Amino acid sequence: MKNLNLFLIGLFAAVAFPFGALIVSSQVQLGALGRAPAEEGGPLFPPREPGLAIQGRAVYLQLGCVACHTQQVRPAGMGSDIARGWGARPSVARDYVLQSQVLIGDHRFGPDLANVGARLTEAQLHEHLRAPSSVVAGSAMPAYEYLYQPKANGWAPTDRAVALVAYLKSLRQDYASPEAKLKQ
Amino acid sequence: MSQESSHQRPDFGRETALRGPFVFFFVAALVWLLAASALGLIAALKLWMPSFLNCEWLTYGRVTVVQKNLFIYGWATNALLAVNLWLLSRLTSFEFRNGWIAVFGGLVWNATLIYGVQQIFAGFLNGFSLLEMPREVGPVLAIAFLLAGFWPVVAFARRPSGHTFAAQWYVVGASFLFPIFYLIAQLLVLWCPASGVVQALVASWFVQNLLQLWLAASALGIAYYFIPKVLERPLAGYYLATVGFWTFFLFAGWTAPATLLGSPIPVWIQSVGVVAMVMSIVPIIITAINFHGTFAQNGGWANAWNSTSLRWVALGTISFTFVGLLRAIFYTRGYSAIIRFTEFYQGLDHLLVYGFVTMVIFGAAYFILPRVTGALWPSVKLIHVHFWSVTLALIVSTLVSLYGGYQTGLDLSKGAPQMIGGGKAHVLTAAAFLLGHAAFALNALGLIFRGLTSAENRQHD
Numbered sequence: 001m002k003n004l005n006l007f008l009i010g011l012f013a014a015v016a017f018p019f020g021a022l023i024v025s026s027q028v029q030l031g032a033l034g035r036a037p038a039e040e041g042g043p044l045f046p047p048r049e050p051g052l053a054i055q056g057r058a059v060y061l062q063l064g065c066v067a068c069h070t071q072q073v074r075p076a077g078m079g080s081d082i083a084r085g086w087g088a089r090p091s092v093a094r095d096y097v098l099q100s101q102v103l104i105g106d107h108r109f110g111p112d113l114a115n116v117g118a119r120l121t122e123a124q125l126h127e128h129l130r131a132p133s134s135v136v137a138g139s140a141m142p143a144y145e146y147l148y149q150p151k152a153n154g155w156a157p158t159d160r161a162v163a164l165v166a167y168l169k170s171l172r173q174d175y176a177s178p179e180a181k182l183k184q
Numbered sequence: 185m186s187q188e189s190s191h192q193r194p195d196f197g198r199e200t201a202l203r204g205p206f207v208f209f210f211v212a213a214l215v216w217l218l219a220a221s222a223l224g225l226i227a228a229l230k231l232w233m234p235s236f237l238n239c240e241w242l243t244y245g246r247v248t249v250v251q252k253n254l255f256i257y258g259w260a261t262n263a264l265l266a267v268n269l270w271l272l273s274r275l276t277s278f279e280f281r282n283g284w285i286a287v288f289g290g291l292v293w294n295a296t297l298i299y300g301v302q303q304i305f306a307g308f309l310n311g312f313s314l315l316e317m318p319r320e321v322g323p324v325l326a327i328a329f330l331l332a333g334f335w336p337v338v339a340f341a342r343r344p345s346g347h348t349f350a351a352q353w354y355v356v357g358a359s360f361l362f363p364i365f366y367l368i369a370q371l372l373v374l375w376c377p378a379s380g381v382v383q384a385l386v387a388s389w390f391v392q393n394l395l396q397l398w399l400a401a402s403a404l405g406i407a408y409y410f411i412p413k414v415l416e417r418p419l420a421g422y423y424l425a426t427v428g429f430w431t432f433f434l435f436a437g438w439t440a441p442a443t444l445l446g447s448p449i450p451v452w453i454q455s456v457g458v459v460a461m462v463m464s465i466v467p468i469i470i471t472a473i474n475f476h477g478t479f480a481q482n483g484g485w486a487n488a489w490n491s492t493s494l495r496w497v498a499l500g501t502i503s504f505t506f507v508g509l510l511r512a513i514f515y516t517r518g519y520s521a522i523i524r525f526t527e528f529y530q531g532l533d534h535l536l537v538y539g540f541v542t543m544v545i546f547g548a549a550y551f552i553l554p555r556v557t558g559a560l561w562p563s564v565k566l567i568h569v570h571f572w573s574v575t576l577a578l579i580v581s582t583l584v585s586l587y588g589g590y591q592t593g594l595d596l597s598k599g600a601p602q603m604i605g606g607g608k609a610h611v612l613t614a615a616a617f618l619l620g621h622a623a624f625a626l627n628a629l630g631l632i633f634r635g636l637t638s639a640e641n642r643q644h645d
Contacts, residue, residue, distance in 0.1 A: 004341050011357050011433060015365055015393065018437030018460075022453055023378070023386055029450060031379040062307035064245010070525060074446035078521045080597045091448045096380035103311045104384050104447065108525035109231070111602045132234075140603060142234040142244055 030093045038176040045175040046095055049167075056167025059160045060103065063144065070105035071114040071171065085119075086112045092179040110141055118172040125165045126157055202273055203556050203639075205283040205290070207632055209266035209332075210549065212294050214625045216258025221618040223251035228614040232607070241305045249316045250304050256314060256394070257325070258297055260537065263545045264402040265290065265333050268355050270552050271409055275352050278339035289331025296324045312387035314394060315373050322370030326363045333359050350425040350474075354405030357433055358398050365393040381448050389440040395536055396436040400504070403544040404432070404471065407501055410547065411475055414494045415484055420477030421470075428470030435464045439511075443529070445520040461515040468508030475501040492567060496547030499575065503539030507532055510586075522593035526604075531585025539578055546570075546624070553628060557635025566627040573620035581613040 035044035049057070060066075073087030081087060091114055096102050120128070124135075130148045132139035147161035157165070176182045227248045229236045234244075265286075273280055300317035303309070309316040336359045340352060369390035372378045378386055412419050419425070441449065441457030479485045479498060488498040510532055514523065523529065550567070554560055561567060584607065592604060 007353075007356070008337075008360060010430070011360055012364070014433040015361055015397070015437055017434075018440070019365075019368065019389065022438070022441060022456065023372070023382065023389060026385055026450055026453060027378050027382050030382055033379070061309060061311055063240075063243055064249060064309065066311045067245040067248050072447055074521075074524075078446035078517070079524065080599065084596075084599060084602070093381045093448045095448065099380060100377055101311055102377075102380055102383045104381065105311070106313060106388075106443070106525070107527075107530070108602060109604045136603060140231060140234055142230065142238050144243075145238075146240050 033094050033097050035097065036094060036178050045177065046098055046173075048098065049170050052163050052166040053170040054167075056163035056165065056170075057101070057103070059164040060167055061101070063164075065113075066103050066105045067107065068109035068141065069111070069113045070108050071112065072104045073112060073114050073173065081112060087115045088174055088182050089177075089180040091173055092177050094177050094179060095173050113168065113171055114173050116171050117169040118174045120168075122165050122169060125168050126155075126161065129161065129164065130155055201280050201283060202270055203635075205269055205280075205286045206266045206552070206556050207636075208287050209262045209269070209290055210553070210628070211632065212290065213259050213262035213266065214628060216254045216262065216297075217621050218618075218625055220251050220254040220259055221614070221621045223247050223254065225611070225614040225618050227251055228610040232611050240307070246304055246307070246309065249309055250301050253304070253314065253317060254297070254301065256399070256537070258294075260399055260541055260545070262290070262294070263549070264358075264399070264541075267406055267545060267548045267552065268333065268336050268359060268402060270548075270556065271351060271355055271405065272336045272339040275349055275355075275409070276339045276343040278335075278342060280335070280339075286332045286335060289328045289333070293325060293328035293332055296321055296328060310374060312373055312383070313391055315369060315387060315390065319370065319374035322366070322374065326367050326370070329363050329366070333362065335359075349408070350419075350422070350429060351405045351409035353429050354401045354408060357429075358401035358405065361393070362398045365390060365397070384444065384447060385441065385449055385453070388443050389437065392440040392443070393437055395533065396439075397433065399537060399541045401432070403500065403541040404504075406544050406548050407471075407475060407497055407504075410494060410497050410551065411478055411501075414491055414497075414551070415478060415487055417478065417481070417484075419474045420481065421473040424470045425474055428467045428474065431463075431470070432467035435460050435467070439464060439515070442515040442520075445515075445517055446524060458516055462512050464508060465512045468505055468512070471501070472505045476505065492561075493547045493549075493551035495571070496543045496550065500540045500543035500547065503535055503543065503578075507535040507540065510535075522597055523589055524593075526589035526592045526596075527585045528589025528593065531582055531589055534585065535578075535582050539582065543578075546574075549628065553631055557632055557639070559631050559635035559638060561627055562630040562634065563627055566623040569623040570620045570627070573616045573623070577613040577616035577620065580609065580616075584609045584613070 035046060037043065038045055071091075073081045073089070073091045075090035076082050082090065091104075095114075096104070116125075126148075128135050128141075129144045131143050131145070132141040133143070144161075147158050147164065148155040149158060150156075174182070226237065226242070227244060230238075230244045230247065269280065269286065272278055300321040303318045303321075304316060308318045310318070336352075336355045340348075340356045369386055372386045373383050373390075377383055408419070408425070438460030439457055441453045442461040444457070445454050447454075475498075479488055485498065488494040513519070514528070514532070550561075588607065588609075596602060
């Protein structure tokens with residue numbers, strides 16, 4: 001500890017080694033991943049997000065949905081995600097390659113949303129966002145009423161609500177991937 | 185509980201040069217502590233009653249993010265910057281003439297934090313824990329940190345004698361590394377995002393570095409200084425401290441993937457994380473020997489309990505040992521499958537950041553503030569209110585998070601619906617934390633005010 005340079009080099013190594021071994025190596029391994037067809041000659045997955053969904057992703061971030069929802073399905077041995085129907089297969093790295101901001105989350109108050117687009121219809125999603133407790137009694141999710149405007153017989157979604165729901169509808173990992181086949 | 189300062193007149197001299205910077209950082213820390221605890225109460229109320237204050241800018245997803253950022257970058261970081269400055273003047277004979285540079289850095293740091301928080305409330309936030317502030321904030325904070333927090337490294341380089349202490353290694357290590365991993369994380373998550381899930385890996389690596397190599401390492405430095413100092417005896421097994429130090433720093437960065445078990449990252453990386461978490465037991469055992477071994481000799485625990493400052497440090501080191509053991513046990517595959525994404529792991533983080541780091545900072549503050557200001561604590565009652573409300577709140581909230589998180593995990597694995605609201609318990613503990621912090625802030629501000637006015641009087645004499 002008496003030699004400052006050696007001391008600082010040691011400290012630096014403490015940060016640099018794990019960085020190189022864990023992060024640089026996975027960037028090398030995963031950075032080259034691209035889209036892949038689910039079957040020979042079929043369309044490529046994950047599909048490109050429609051423009052409206054990209055706007056919706058921004059709304060998802062703005063409203064802090066990440067604080068309560070994840071977007072990752074763990075494999076069968078690691079928790080009950082698949083058993084409870086949150087996905088037909090575990091999430092794989094390839095599912096995220098098109099996302100500039102990955103919102104996989106690290107806490108769950110509510111369900112995982114990686115496949116919510118395959119699970120719920122647009123109307124159900126709007127209803128859930130505007131008044132969660134009308135869908136699930138006593139829901140802990142806050143009502144996002146400010147995304148809706150009252151009209152004669154009900155509610156009209158604002159542009160942000162339309163974009164957010166387009167984003168949620170785009171969330172689906174229900175295609176086969178070279179790393180994870182769908183269960184028959 | 186005796187006030188150490190009452191029978192020993194604070195020493196002036198070197199400490200007067202520190203008074204300005206120390207008081208500046210500490211007052212900033214107090215303001216953020218109060219703000220974060222108020223937001224913590226609001227967030228707990230919102231989870232319990234989702235319709236509470238339900239408007240867009242105060243939506244749960246923003247309040248909880250601001251609360252966490254303010255607690256770490258506002259309270260803990262400002263307070264550690266203050267304490268680190270003081271420690272370096274004590275540990276080296278460094279004459280701190282450039283206080284204004286540190287204060288300038290502190291002004292930039294806190295102004296940037298205000299900007300970042302205001303942006304989050306306005307809806308400009310990112311999706312990774314503790315990296316949520318908009319990306320323009322990162323580089324400015326890093327520069328501000330260099331101005332305000334790099335002094336321990338400078339003092340270390342300029343120290344006249346060859347001898348160094350464990351307290352110094354930790355403080356120098358923490359101050360040297362924070363800007364490095366902070367900038368790398370900003371770069372790879374927000375400026376030139378790494379590919380897909382690699383971002384999640386970078387973010388978790390950052391969080392583990394931040395918690396362990398900045399917050400916990402600084403607090404370890406404080407503990408290594410105060411325990412022998414206040415007990416007036418050498419540390420037990422001090423010769424082990426070097427090994428403890430290096431193993432702590434060398435393992436910390438590898439532990440991150442253990443927080444991502446089951447995520448779509450390569451499985452071998454997840455396994456490395458688990459191994460590192462388990463190996464982190466080594467520094468935990470060594471620090472436990474150093475700290476608890478010292479307390480266990482000649483009535484050390486009783487002495488610590490009777491000291492206004494050391495009782496906090498003692499409780500903090502108990503939390504540190506405890507959380508280290510729990511991390512090694514529960515960040516393994518079998519447990520992670522059950523408890524990941526529940527409040528269990530949040531409970532562990534809280535035990536580290538509050539139970540250890542914050543408790544140790546409180547202890548240091550009770551020791552240092554009277555000495556740098558030359559005043560006494562205005563109210564002993566407020567000291568008691570502070571101690572009992574936050575200690576009980578810490579114990580209850582930790583038990584609730586660990587037990588509740590584990591139960592939730594079990595229920596979920598048996599097919600219970602995924603729907604978790606916040607319990608009443610978290611509302612009560614959040615209120616108790618706020619109460620304790622208000623008592624502490626009131627007392628500390630009163631003391632600082634007294635100190636400043638009497639210092640002026642002395643100058644006029």
